[in-house]
Amino acid sequence: MGEQILNQLIWPVIYILCIVLPLVITVALYVWWERKVLGWMHVRMGPNKIGPFGLLQAFADVTKLLLKEVILPTSANKALYYMAPLIALVPALAAWAVIPFNDQMVLANVNAGVLYLLAMTSLGVYGIILAGWASNSRYALLGAMRSAAQVISYELAMGLCLVCVLVLAGSLNLTDIVHAQAGTKGIGDWFMWPLLPVFIIYFISGVAETNRAPFDVAEGESEIVAGFHVEYSGSAFALFFLAEYANMILVSFLAPILFMGGWLSPLPASWGFLGHPSILWLFAKVFAFAFLFLWFRASFPRYRYDQIMRLGWKVFIPITIVWVLVAGCMKYFGWVTVGTGG
Amino acid sequence: MIDPQMFQLVCFYAFAAVTVVAALGVITLRNTVHAVLSLVLTFFSTACIWLLAEAEFLAIALIVVYVGAVMVLFLFVVMMLDINQERLREGFIKFLPVGIIVALVMLGEMLALIGVRAMHEAVMGANPATVAGMSNTEWLGHALYTQFLLPFEIAALILTVGVVAAVVLTLRHRTGVRHQQASQQVRVQPASRIRVVKMAAEVPAAPQPEAGKETTP
Numbered sequence: 001m002g003e004q005i006l007n008q009l010i011w012p013v014i015y016i017l018c019i020v021l022p023l024v025i026t027v028a029l030y031v032w033w034e035r036k037v038l039g040w041m042h043v044r045m046g047p048n049k050i051g052p053f054g055l056l057q058a059f060a061d062v063t064k065l066l067l068k069e070v071i072l073p074t075s076a077n078k079a080l081y082y083m084a085p086l087i088a089l090v091p092a093l094a095a096w097a098v099i100p101f102n103d104q105m106v107l108a109n110v111n112a113g114v115l116y117l118l119a120m121t122s123l124g125v126y127g128i129i130l131a132g133w134a135s136n137s138r139y140a141l142l143g144a145m146r147s148a149a150q151v152i153s154y155e156l157a158m159g160l161c162l163v164c165v166l167v168l169a170g171s172l173n174l175t176d177i178v179h180a181q182a183g184t185k186g187i188g189d190w191f192m193w194p195l196l197p198v199f200i201i202y203f204i205s206g207v208a209e210t211n212r213a214p215f216d217v218a219e220g221e222s223e224i225v226a227g228f229h230v231e232y233s234g235s236a237f238a239l240f241f242l243a244e245y246a247n248m249i250l251v252s253f254l255a256p257i258l259f260m261g262g263w264l265s266p267l268p269a270s271w272g273f274l275g276h277p278s279i280l281w282l283f284a285k286v287f288a289f290a291f292l293f294l295w296f297r298a299s300f301p302r303y304r305y306d307q308i309m310r311l312g313w314k315v316f317i318p319i320t321i322v323w324v325l326v327a328g329c330m331k332y333f334g335w336v337t338v339g340t341g342g
Numbered sequence: 343m344i345d346p347q348m349f350q351l352v353c354f355y356a357f358a359a360v361t362v363v364a365a366l367g368v369i370t371l372r373n374t375v376h377a378v379l380s381l382v383l384t385f386f387s388t389a390c391i392w393l394l395a396e397a398e399f400l401a402i403a404l405i406v407v408y409v410g411a412v413m414v415l416f417l418f419v420v421m422m423l424d425i426n427q428e429r430l431r432e433g434f435i436k437f438l439p440v441g442i443i444v445a446l447v448m449l450g451e452m453l454a455l456i457g458v459r460a461m462h463e464a465v466m467g468a469n470p471a472t473v474a475g476m477s478n479t480e481w482l483g484h485a486l487y488t489q490f491l492l493p494f495e496i497a498a499l500i501l502t503v504g505v506v507a508a509v510v511l512t513l514r515h516r517t518g519v520r521h522q523q524a525s526q527q528v529r530v531q532p533a534s535r536i537r538v539v540k541m542a543a544e545v546p547a548a549p550q551p552e553a554g555k556e557t558t559p
Binding site for chain 1: 373375376379382398399402403405406409410411414415417418421477479480522524
Protein backbone atom coordinates (compact mmCIF):
# COMPACT_ATOMS: atom_id res chain seq x y z
CA MET A 1 0.00 0.00 0.00
CA GLY A 2 2.72 2.39 1.01
CA GLU A 3 4.63 1.60 -2.15
CA GLN A 4 1.60 2.34 -4.31
CA ILE A 5 1.04 5.72 -2.73
CA LEU A 6 4.74 6.38 -3.24
CA ASN A 7 4.46 5.52 -6.91
CA GLN A 8 1.26 7.42 -7.55
CA LEU A 9 1.84 10.49 -5.44
CA ILE A 10 5.41 11.04 -4.33
CA TRP A 11 7.23 10.35 -7.60
CA PRO A 12 5.15 12.76 -9.74
CA VAL A 13 5.72 15.47 -7.13
CA ILE A 14 9.47 14.79 -7.23
CA TYR A 15 9.42 14.90 -11.05
CA ILE A 16 7.53 18.20 -10.96
CA LEU A 17 10.11 19.63 -8.55
CA CYS A 18 12.86 18.34 -10.87
CA ILE A 19 11.40 20.55 -13.61
CA VAL A 20 10.24 23.59 -11.64
CA LEU A 21 13.29 24.15 -9.42
CA PRO A 22 15.85 24.10 -12.27
CA LEU A 23 13.41 26.29 -14.23
CA VAL A 24 13.36 28.93 -11.50
CA ILE A 25 17.16 28.84 -11.23
CA THR A 26 17.42 29.05 -15.03
CA VAL A 27 15.18 32.13 -14.96
CA ALA A 28 17.55 33.77 -12.45
CA LEU A 29 20.58 32.91 -14.60
CA TYR A 30 18.71 34.01 -17.75
CA VAL A 31 18.09 37.42 -16.21
CA TRP A 32 21.79 37.67 -15.40
CA TRP A 33 22.70 36.61 -18.94
CA GLU A 34 20.24 39.11 -20.38
CA ARG A 35 21.81 41.96 -18.44
CA LYS A 36 25.29 40.80 -19.45
CA VAL A 37 24.38 40.50 -23.13
CA LEU A 38 22.58 43.84 -23.17
CA GLY A 39 25.61 45.35 -21.48
CA TRP A 40 28.03 43.96 -24.05
CA MET A 41 25.81 45.08 -26.91
CA HIS A 42 25.71 48.57 -25.41
CA VAL A 43 29.49 48.44 -24.85
CA ARG A 44 29.07 48.31 -21.07
CA MET A 45 30.17 45.72 -18.53
CA GLY A 46 26.80 44.56 -17.25
CA PRO A 47 26.51 43.34 -13.65
CA ASN A 48 30.01 42.40 -12.42
CA LYS A 49 30.19 43.23 -8.72
CA ILE A 50 28.31 40.48 -6.87
CA GLY A 51 29.90 37.05 -7.17
CA PRO A 52 32.18 35.88 -10.00
CA PHE A 53 31.20 37.71 -13.24
CA GLY A 54 28.27 39.19 -11.33
CA LEU A 55 26.62 35.75 -11.31
CA LEU A 56 25.00 36.28 -7.92
CA GLN A 57 23.40 39.56 -9.02
CA ALA A 58 20.16 37.84 -10.02
CA PHE A 59 19.93 36.04 -6.68
CA ALA A 60 20.61 39.28 -4.84
CA ASP A 61 17.79 40.90 -6.82
CA VAL A 62 15.41 38.07 -5.99
CA THR A 63 16.25 38.38 -2.28
CA LYS A 64 15.69 42.10 -2.46
CA LEU A 65 12.31 41.66 -4.15
CA LEU A 66 11.16 39.05 -1.65
CA LEU A 67 12.08 41.24 1.31
CA LYS A 68 10.26 44.31 -0.01
CA GLU A 69 6.75 45.25 1.02
CA VAL A 70 3.86 44.44 -1.32
CA ILE A 71 1.90 47.67 -1.54
CA LEU A 72 -1.84 47.55 -2.09
CA PRO A 73 -3.05 50.68 -3.89
CA THR A 74 -6.03 52.53 -2.40
CA SER A 75 -9.37 51.32 -3.80
CA ALA A 76 -7.71 48.44 -5.62
CA ASN A 77 -9.67 45.20 -5.74
CA LYS A 78 -7.83 43.34 -2.99
CA ALA A 79 -8.63 39.70 -3.83
CA LEU A 80 -8.01 40.03 -7.56
CA TYR A 81 -4.95 42.19 -7.00
CA TYR A 82 -3.25 39.44 -5.02
CA MET A 83 -4.60 36.65 -7.24
CA ALA A 84 -3.42 38.11 -10.57
CA PRO A 85 0.31 37.24 -10.24
CA LEU A 86 -0.62 33.66 -9.33
CA ILE A 87 -3.00 33.39 -12.30
CA ALA A 88 -0.15 34.56 -14.51
CA LEU A 89 2.38 32.12 -13.03
CA VAL A 90 0.36 28.90 -12.72
CA PRO A 91 -0.30 28.36 -16.46
CA ALA A 92 3.30 29.36 -17.22
CA LEU A 93 4.52 26.52 -14.99
CA ALA A 94 1.73 24.05 -15.83
CA ALA A 95 2.60 24.16 -19.53
CA TRP A 96 5.95 22.50 -18.73
CA ALA A 97 4.18 19.24 -17.89
CA VAL A 98 4.12 18.09 -21.52
CA ILE A 99 7.57 19.32 -22.64
CA PRO A 100 9.75 16.34 -23.58
CA PHE A 101 13.46 16.74 -22.80
CA ASN A 102 14.49 13.42 -24.24
CA ASP A 103 13.04 10.19 -25.61
CA GLN A 104 12.02 9.16 -22.11
CA MET A 105 12.27 12.33 -20.07
CA VAL A 106 8.79 13.81 -20.05
CA LEU A 107 6.48 14.39 -17.12
CA ALA A 108 3.23 13.63 -18.97
CA ASN A 109 3.47 12.01 -22.39
CA VAL A 110 -0.10 12.92 -23.38
CA ASN A 111 -1.53 12.46 -26.85
CA ALA A 112 -3.06 15.91 -27.01
CA GLY A 113 0.14 17.64 -25.86
CA VAL A 114 0.04 20.50 -28.35
CA LEU A 115 -3.61 21.21 -27.56
CA TYR A 116 -2.77 21.26 -23.85
CA LEU A 117 0.01 23.74 -24.52
CA LEU A 118 -2.35 25.99 -26.47
CA ALA A 119 -4.88 25.82 -23.62
CA MET A 120 -2.30 26.67 -20.96
CA THR A 121 -0.65 29.52 -22.84
CA SER A 122 -4.06 31.05 -23.57
CA LEU A 123 -4.80 31.21 -19.83
CA GLY A 124 -1.79 33.35 -18.96
CA VAL A 125 -3.39 36.50 -20.35
CA TYR A 126 -5.93 36.49 -17.49
CA GLY A 127 -3.20 37.33 -15.02
CA ILE A 128 -2.21 40.37 -17.05
CA ILE A 129 -5.77 41.61 -17.62
CA LEU A 130 -6.76 41.15 -13.98
CA ALA A 131 -3.59 42.82 -12.76
CA GLY A 132 -4.37 45.80 -14.96
CA TRP A 133 -7.98 46.04 -13.84
CA ALA A 134 -7.54 45.27 -10.14
CA SER A 135 -4.77 47.87 -9.69
CA ASN A 136 -7.33 50.64 -10.32
CA SER A 137 -4.74 52.64 -12.23
CA ARG A 138 -5.03 54.16 -15.69
CA TYR A 139 -1.60 53.10 -16.86
CA ALA A 140 -2.19 49.56 -15.67
CA LEU A 141 -5.56 49.38 -17.43
CA LEU A 142 -4.06 50.68 -20.69
CA GLY A 143 -1.30 48.07 -20.47
CA ALA A 144 -3.83 45.32 -19.82
CA MET A 145 -5.93 46.38 -22.82
CA ARG A 146 -2.94 46.42 -25.12
CA SER A 147 -1.70 43.09 -23.85
CA ALA A 148 -5.07 41.35 -24.23
CA ALA A 149 -5.53 42.51 -27.81
CA GLN A 150 -1.95 41.60 -28.72
CA VAL A 151 -1.96 38.14 -27.14
CA ILE A 152 -5.28 37.18 -28.73
CA SER A 153 -4.12 38.35 -32.17
CA TYR A 154 -0.82 36.52 -32.11
CA GLU A 155 -2.31 33.39 -30.57
CA LEU A 156 -4.20 32.90 -33.85
CA ALA A 157 -1.04 33.06 -35.94
CA MET A 158 0.75 30.79 -33.46
CA GLY A 159 -2.11 28.26 -33.54
CA LEU A 160 -2.02 28.15 -37.34
CA CYS A 161 1.76 27.59 -37.22
CA LEU A 162 1.15 24.63 -34.92
CA VAL A 163 -1.47 23.30 -37.36
CA CYS A 164 1.21 23.18 -40.10
CA VAL A 165 3.48 21.12 -37.84
CA LEU A 166 0.61 18.81 -36.88
CA VAL A 167 -0.31 18.22 -40.51
CA LEU A 168 3.24 17.12 -41.34
CA ALA A 169 3.83 15.11 -38.16
CA GLY A 170 0.36 13.60 -38.04
CA SER A 171 0.34 13.71 -34.26
CA LEU A 172 -0.44 16.04 -31.35
CA ASN A 173 2.14 14.33 -29.16
CA LEU A 174 5.33 16.38 -28.79
CA THR A 175 7.58 13.31 -28.54
CA ASP A 176 6.05 11.93 -31.75
CA ILE A 177 6.55 15.28 -33.45
CA VAL A 178 10.29 15.09 -32.67
CA HIS A 179 10.40 11.48 -33.89
CA ALA A 180 8.72 12.56 -37.12
CA GLN A 181 11.72 14.80 -37.77
CA ALA A 182 14.27 11.99 -37.52
CA GLY A 183 15.55 10.52 -40.74
CA THR A 184 18.46 9.58 -42.93
CA LYS A 185 19.05 13.16 -44.07
CA GLY A 186 19.73 14.35 -40.54
CA ILE A 187 19.34 18.11 -40.46
CA GLY A 188 17.47 17.99 -43.79
CA ASP A 189 14.56 16.14 -42.20
CA TRP A 190 13.77 18.87 -39.71
CA PHE A 191 10.46 20.65 -40.20
CA MET A 192 12.16 24.04 -40.39
CA TRP A 193 12.94 23.52 -44.11
CA PRO A 194 9.49 22.69 -45.52
CA LEU A 195 7.90 25.07 -43.01
CA LEU A 196 10.50 27.86 -43.11
CA PRO A 197 8.06 30.84 -43.25
CA VAL A 198 5.93 29.26 -40.54
CA PHE A 199 9.00 28.62 -38.40
CA ILE A 200 9.98 32.30 -38.54
CA ILE A 201 6.40 33.44 -37.91
CA TYR A 202 6.12 31.03 -34.99
CA PHE A 203 9.12 32.49 -33.21
CA ILE A 204 8.12 36.11 -33.86
CA SER A 205 4.61 35.32 -32.59
CA GLY A 206 6.22 33.73 -29.54
CA VAL A 207 8.10 36.95 -28.87
CA ALA A 208 4.84 38.89 -29.23
CA GLU A 209 2.94 36.40 -27.03
CA THR A 210 5.39 36.87 -24.18
CA ASN A 211 5.16 40.69 -24.47
CA ARG A 212 8.88 41.01 -25.10
CA ALA A 213 10.74 43.70 -27.04
CA PRO A 214 10.12 44.81 -29.75
CA PHE A 215 6.48 43.91 -28.98
CA ASP A 216 6.54 45.09 -25.35
CA VAL A 217 3.84 47.76 -25.71
CA ALA A 218 2.02 46.20 -22.74
CA GLU A 219 4.84 47.50 -20.54
CA GLY A 220 6.14 50.30 -22.74
CA GLU A 221 7.98 52.19 -20.00
CA SER A 222 8.33 55.33 -22.12
CA GLU A 223 4.58 55.50 -22.80
CA ILE A 224 2.67 53.89 -19.93
CA VAL A 225 5.39 53.57 -17.26
CA ALA A 226 5.33 49.79 -16.76
CA GLY A 227 1.87 48.89 -18.03
CA PHE A 228 -0.08 46.23 -16.23
CA HIS A 229 2.34 45.75 -13.32
CA VAL A 230 3.01 49.41 -12.57
CA GLU A 231 1.38 49.14 -9.11
CA TYR A 232 3.04 45.86 -8.14
CA SER A 233 6.05 45.66 -5.87
CA GLY A 234 8.05 43.08 -3.94
CA SER A 235 7.23 39.41 -4.33
CA ALA A 236 4.04 40.03 -6.37
CA PHE A 237 6.16 41.74 -9.02
CA ALA A 238 8.70 38.92 -8.78
CA LEU A 239 5.95 36.42 -9.66
CA PHE A 240 5.05 38.37 -12.84
CA PHE A 241 8.72 38.48 -13.70
CA LEU A 242 9.08 34.73 -13.14
CA ALA A 243 6.00 34.01 -15.30
CA GLU A 244 7.29 36.14 -18.16
CA TYR A 245 10.72 34.53 -18.20
CA ALA A 246 9.31 31.01 -17.76
CA ASN A 247 7.14 31.69 -20.82
CA MET A 248 10.14 32.95 -22.78
CA ILE A 249 12.08 29.77 -21.99
CA LEU A 250 8.98 27.73 -22.89
CA VAL A 251 8.80 29.36 -26.32
CA SER A 252 12.55 28.74 -26.70
CA PHE A 253 11.94 25.06 -25.93
CA LEU A 254 8.98 24.72 -28.28
CA ALA A 255 10.71 26.21 -31.31
CA PRO A 256 13.41 23.47 -31.43
CA ILE A 257 10.94 20.71 -30.51
CA LEU A 258 8.46 21.66 -33.23
CA PHE A 259 10.79 22.77 -36.00
CA MET A 260 14.42 21.80 -35.30
CA GLY A 261 14.23 18.18 -34.29
CA GLY A 262 14.31 18.67 -30.50
CA TRP A 263 17.09 16.53 -29.06
CA LEU A 264 18.16 15.13 -32.47
CA SER A 265 21.69 15.84 -33.59
CA PRO A 266 22.36 17.96 -36.69
CA LEU A 267 25.60 16.03 -37.31
CA PRO A 268 25.85 12.61 -38.98
CA ALA A 269 25.80 9.58 -36.66
CA SER A 270 29.46 8.77 -37.46
CA TRP A 271 30.58 11.72 -35.33
CA GLY A 272 30.25 9.62 -32.19
CA PHE A 273 28.95 11.46 -29.15
CA LEU A 274 28.19 14.62 -31.12
CA GLY A 275 26.24 12.69 -33.73
CA HIS A 276 23.85 11.04 -31.29
CA PRO A 277 20.56 12.53 -30.11
CA SER A 278 21.09 14.01 -26.68
CA ILE A 279 19.46 16.35 -24.23
CA LEU A 280 22.51 18.57 -24.63
CA TRP A 281 21.56 19.23 -28.24
CA LEU A 282 18.11 20.34 -27.09
CA PHE A 283 19.66 22.66 -24.51
CA ALA A 284 22.05 24.08 -27.12
CA LYS A 285 19.17 24.89 -29.46
CA VAL A 286 17.11 26.33 -26.61
CA PHE A 287 20.04 28.53 -25.64
CA ALA A 288 20.26 29.86 -29.19
CA PHE A 289 16.57 30.83 -29.19
CA ALA A 290 16.73 32.29 -25.69
CA PHE A 291 19.66 34.37 -26.89
CA LEU A 292 17.57 35.63 -29.83
CA PHE A 293 15.08 37.13 -27.35
CA LEU A 294 17.89 39.21 -25.84
CA TRP A 295 19.40 40.09 -29.21
CA PHE A 296 16.00 41.38 -30.39
CA ARG A 297 15.69 43.50 -27.28
CA ALA A 298 19.07 45.08 -27.82
CA SER A 299 18.57 45.62 -31.56
CA PHE A 300 15.03 46.70 -32.38
CA PRO A 301 13.06 49.77 -31.35
CA ARG A 302 9.57 49.18 -30.01
CA TYR A 303 6.83 48.60 -32.58
CA ARG A 304 4.04 51.11 -32.79
CA TYR A 305 0.80 49.60 -31.48
CA ASP A 306 -1.22 49.76 -34.74
CA GLN A 307 1.73 48.28 -36.63
CA ILE A 308 1.77 45.30 -34.28
CA MET A 309 -1.89 44.67 -35.09
CA ARG A 310 -1.25 45.09 -38.82
CA LEU A 311 1.66 42.65 -38.73
CA GLY A 312 -0.38 40.05 -36.85
CA TRP A 313 -3.64 40.21 -38.73
CA LYS A 314 -2.66 41.29 -42.23
CA VAL A 315 0.72 39.59 -42.68
CA PHE A 316 1.19 36.61 -40.36
CA ILE A 317 -2.31 35.10 -40.42
CA PRO A 318 -2.67 35.13 -44.25
CA ILE A 319 0.80 33.62 -44.72
CA THR A 320 0.17 30.86 -42.18
CA ILE A 321 -3.26 30.06 -43.68
CA VAL A 322 -1.65 29.65 -47.12
CA TRP A 323 1.11 27.52 -45.61
CA VAL A 324 -1.43 25.21 -43.96
CA LEU A 325 -2.59 24.48 -47.50
CA VAL A 326 1.01 24.04 -48.68
CA ALA A 327 1.75 21.69 -45.78
CA GLY A 328 -1.36 19.70 -46.65
CA CYS A 329 -0.14 19.36 -50.24
CA MET A 330 3.33 18.31 -49.04
CA LYS A 331 1.79 15.60 -46.91
CA TYR A 332 -0.73 14.46 -49.51
CA PHE A 333 1.65 14.29 -52.47
CA GLY A 334 4.52 13.03 -50.34
CA TRP A 335 6.91 15.89 -51.06
CA VAL A 336 8.51 15.49 -47.65
CA THR A 337 9.51 12.29 -45.91
CA VAL A 338 8.24 12.12 -42.37
CA GLY A 339 9.49 9.92 -39.57
CA THR A 340 11.80 7.35 -41.15
CA GLY A 341 13.90 7.00 -38.02
CA GLY A 342 13.10 6.42 -34.38
CA MET B 343 -5.29 2.12 -0.90
CA ILE B 344 -6.51 4.47 -3.59
CA ASP B 345 -9.41 2.94 -5.46
CA PRO B 346 -9.30 4.44 -8.97
CA GLN B 347 -13.06 4.36 -9.52
CA MET B 348 -13.75 5.83 -6.11
CA PHE B 349 -11.19 8.54 -6.75
CA GLN B 350 -12.78 9.36 -10.10
CA LEU B 351 -16.18 9.62 -8.46
CA VAL B 352 -14.84 11.94 -5.77
CA CYS B 353 -13.19 14.06 -8.46
CA PHE B 354 -16.44 14.21 -10.44
CA TYR B 355 -18.43 15.43 -7.44
CA ALA B 356 -15.75 17.96 -6.55
CA PHE B 357 -15.66 19.40 -10.08
CA ALA B 358 -19.46 19.33 -10.31
CA ALA B 359 -19.77 21.17 -6.99
CA VAL B 360 -17.30 23.83 -8.15
CA THR B 361 -19.23 24.16 -11.43
CA VAL B 362 -22.56 24.67 -9.66
CA VAL B 363 -21.16 27.13 -7.12
CA ALA B 364 -19.38 29.11 -9.84
CA ALA B 365 -22.52 29.13 -12.00
CA LEU B 366 -24.51 30.48 -9.05
CA GLY B 367 -21.82 33.09 -8.58
CA VAL B 368 -22.31 34.28 -12.17
CA ILE B 369 -25.88 35.35 -11.44
CA THR B 370 -25.52 36.46 -7.81
CA LEU B 371 -22.20 38.30 -7.55
CA ARG B 372 -22.60 42.09 -7.39
CA ASN B 373 -19.38 42.96 -9.19
CA THR B 374 -19.66 42.26 -12.93
CA VAL B 375 -15.96 41.44 -13.27
CA HIS B 376 -16.28 38.87 -10.49
CA ALA B 377 -19.32 37.44 -12.29
CA VAL B 378 -17.35 37.05 -15.52
CA LEU B 379 -14.51 35.38 -13.62
CA SER B 380 -16.88 32.87 -12.06
CA LEU B 381 -18.17 32.15 -15.58
CA VAL B 382 -14.55 31.39 -16.49
CA LEU B 383 -14.34 29.05 -13.49
CA THR B 384 -17.59 27.41 -14.60
CA PHE B 385 -16.17 26.70 -18.04
CA PHE B 386 -12.92 25.46 -16.55
CA SER B 387 -14.52 22.98 -14.16
CA THR B 388 -16.89 21.84 -16.92
CA ALA B 389 -13.80 21.08 -18.99
CA CYS B 390 -12.43 19.08 -16.06
CA ILE B 391 -15.65 17.03 -15.95
CA TRP B 392 -15.38 16.37 -19.69
CA LEU B 393 -11.80 15.21 -19.19
CA LEU B 394 -13.12 12.68 -16.68
CA ALA B 395 -15.56 11.49 -19.36
CA GLU B 396 -12.56 10.97 -21.70
CA ALA B 397 -13.77 13.70 -24.04
CA GLU B 398 -10.32 15.27 -23.99
CA PHE B 399 -10.62 17.14 -27.28
CA LEU B 400 -13.90 18.83 -26.33
CA ALA B 401 -12.50 19.71 -22.91
CA ILE B 402 -9.33 21.34 -24.25
CA ALA B 403 -11.24 23.02 -27.10
CA LEU B 404 -13.59 24.51 -24.48
CA ILE B 405 -10.61 25.97 -22.65
CA VAL B 406 -8.82 27.20 -25.78
CA VAL B 407 -11.89 28.71 -27.44
CA TYR B 408 -14.11 29.88 -24.59
CA VAL B 409 -11.76 30.46 -21.66
CA GLY B 410 -8.79 31.55 -23.77
CA ALA B 411 -10.51 33.76 -26.33
CA VAL B 412 -14.23 34.43 -25.88
CA MET B 413 -14.12 35.11 -22.15
CA VAL B 414 -11.05 37.33 -22.52
CA LEU B 415 -13.06 39.53 -24.88
CA PHE B 416 -16.00 39.37 -22.45
CA LEU B 417 -13.79 40.47 -19.59
CA PHE B 418 -12.33 43.16 -21.80
CA VAL B 419 -15.79 44.63 -22.50
CA VAL B 420 -17.03 44.31 -18.93
CA MET B 421 -13.90 46.01 -17.58
CA MET B 422 -14.55 48.99 -19.83
CA LEU B 423 -18.21 49.36 -18.82
CA ASP B 424 -19.24 51.98 -16.34
CA ILE B 425 -22.12 50.09 -14.80
CA ASN B 426 -24.47 51.35 -12.17
CA GLN B 427 -24.68 48.31 -9.87
CA GLU B 428 -27.99 49.40 -8.27
CA ARG B 429 -29.84 49.73 -11.57
CA LEU B 430 -28.59 46.31 -12.56
CA ARG B 431 -30.19 44.86 -9.42
CA GLU B 432 -33.62 46.40 -10.06
CA GLY B 433 -34.78 43.94 -12.67
CA PHE B 434 -33.76 40.88 -10.68
CA ILE B 435 -37.16 40.14 -9.10
CA LYS B 436 -39.05 41.17 -12.22
CA PHE B 437 -37.13 38.81 -14.49
CA LEU B 438 -36.86 35.99 -11.95
CA PRO B 439 -40.02 34.11 -13.13
CA VAL B 440 -38.81 34.21 -16.75
CA GLY B 441 -35.39 32.98 -15.63
CA ILE B 442 -36.90 30.13 -13.65
CA ILE B 443 -39.03 29.07 -16.63
CA VAL B 444 -35.99 29.05 -18.94
CA ALA B 445 -34.02 27.08 -16.35
CA LEU B 446 -36.83 24.52 -15.99
CA VAL B 447 -37.14 24.09 -19.77
CA MET B 448 -33.37 23.55 -20.02
CA LEU B 449 -33.46 21.06 -17.15
CA GLY B 450 -36.23 19.13 -18.91
CA GLU B 451 -34.29 19.08 -22.17
CA MET B 452 -31.15 17.84 -20.44
CA LEU B 453 -33.05 15.12 -18.62
CA ALA B 454 -34.59 14.05 -21.94
CA LEU B 455 -31.12 13.91 -23.51
CA ILE B 456 -29.79 11.81 -20.63
CA GLY B 457 -32.79 9.49 -21.03
CA VAL B 458 -32.26 9.16 -24.78
CA ARG B 459 -28.58 8.46 -24.22
CA ALA B 460 -29.36 5.78 -21.59
CA MET B 461 -31.94 4.05 -23.82
CA HIS B 462 -29.79 4.16 -26.93
CA GLU B 463 -26.74 2.76 -25.19
CA ALA B 464 -27.57 -0.62 -26.70
CA VAL B 465 -28.09 0.87 -30.18
CA MET B 466 -25.12 3.21 -30.21
CA GLY B 467 -22.75 0.68 -28.71
CA ALA B 468 -19.60 1.35 -26.74
CA ASN B 469 -17.41 4.43 -27.10
CA PRO B 470 -16.38 4.32 -30.80
CA ALA B 471 -12.97 5.82 -30.06
CA THR B 472 -12.00 2.99 -27.72
CA VAL B 473 -13.42 0.42 -30.16
CA ALA B 474 -11.23 1.83 -32.94
CA GLY B 475 -8.24 1.83 -30.57
CA MET B 476 -7.57 5.53 -31.10
CA SER B 477 -7.38 8.52 -28.81
CA ASN B 478 -10.44 10.70 -28.58
CA THR B 479 -8.84 13.51 -30.58
CA GLU B 480 -7.62 11.18 -33.32
CA TRP B 481 -10.99 9.47 -33.70
CA LEU B 482 -12.80 12.81 -33.78
CA GLY B 483 -10.48 13.95 -36.57
CA HIS B 484 -11.09 10.78 -38.57
CA ALA B 485 -14.85 11.01 -38.13
CA LEU B 486 -15.02 14.71 -38.99
CA TYR B 487 -12.92 14.41 -42.14
CA THR B 488 -14.43 11.20 -43.50
CA GLN B 489 -17.91 10.40 -42.29
CA PHE B 490 -19.06 13.96 -41.57
CA LEU B 491 -16.98 15.87 -44.12
CA LEU B 492 -19.91 17.62 -45.83
CA PRO B 493 -21.63 18.87 -42.65
CA PHE B 494 -18.24 19.91 -41.31
CA GLU B 495 -17.45 21.94 -44.41
CA ILE B 496 -20.94 23.48 -44.41
CA ALA B 497 -20.47 24.52 -40.78
CA ALA B 498 -17.13 26.08 -41.70
CA LEU B 499 -18.79 27.96 -44.57
CA ILE B 500 -21.56 29.25 -42.29
CA LEU B 501 -18.97 30.47 -39.79
CA THR B 502 -17.05 32.23 -42.56
CA VAL B 503 -20.25 33.92 -43.71
CA GLY B 504 -20.84 34.94 -40.11
CA VAL B 505 -17.39 36.50 -39.87
CA VAL B 506 -17.85 38.40 -43.14
CA ALA B 507 -21.33 39.54 -42.05
CA ALA B 508 -20.03 40.79 -38.72
CA VAL B 509 -17.29 42.76 -40.44
CA VAL B 510 -19.68 44.22 -43.03
CA LEU B 511 -22.25 45.21 -40.39
CA THR B 512 -19.74 47.11 -38.28
CA LEU B 513 -17.74 48.59 -41.16
CA ARG B 514 -18.48 52.29 -41.49
CA HIS B 515 -16.91 54.42 -44.15
CA ARG B 516 -16.34 57.76 -42.54
CA THR B 517 -15.26 60.68 -44.66
CA GLY B 518 -12.47 62.98 -43.68
CA VAL B 519 -10.43 60.29 -41.95
CA ARG B 520 -6.75 60.21 -42.82
CA HIS B 521 -5.23 56.76 -43.03
CA GLN B 522 -1.62 55.74 -43.19
CA GLN B 523 -0.77 53.67 -46.22
CA ALA B 524 1.77 51.23 -44.86
CA SER B 525 2.79 50.03 -48.30
CA GLN B 526 3.51 53.58 -49.43
CA GLN B 527 5.45 54.24 -46.24
CA VAL B 528 7.60 51.21 -46.86
CA ARG B 529 8.25 52.06 -50.50
CA VAL B 530 9.29 55.64 -49.86
CA GLN B 531 12.69 56.61 -51.28
CA PRO B 532 15.11 59.03 -49.63
CA ALA B 533 15.16 61.08 -52.84
CA SER B 534 11.46 61.96 -52.51
CA ARG B 535 11.86 63.31 -48.98
CA ILE B 536 15.15 65.10 -48.91
CA ARG B 537 17.19 66.87 -51.55
CA VAL B 538 20.90 67.29 -51.03
CA VAL B 539 21.98 70.52 -52.63
CA LYS B 540 25.56 70.84 -53.71
CA MET B 541 26.83 74.37 -53.43
CA ALA B 542 30.01 76.19 -52.83
CA ALA B 543 30.88 77.25 -49.31
CA GLU B 544 29.81 80.79 -48.54
CA VAL B 545 31.69 83.42 -46.69
CA PRO B 546 29.54 84.63 -43.79
CA ALA B 547 28.23 88.13 -44.26
CA ALA B 548 29.69 90.93 -42.22
CA PRO B 549 27.96 91.15 -38.80
CA GLN B 550 25.22 93.75 -38.50
CA PRO B 551 24.90 94.51 -34.79
CA GLU B 552 21.50 96.25 -34.79
CA ALA B 553 19.65 93.89 -37.18
CA GLY B 554 18.96 91.15 -34.60
CA LYS B 555 17.33 93.49 -32.12
CA GLU B 556 14.90 94.90 -34.65
CA THR B 557 13.61 91.61 -36.08
CA THR B 558 13.16 89.58 -32.89
CA PRO B 559 10.07 90.53 -30.96
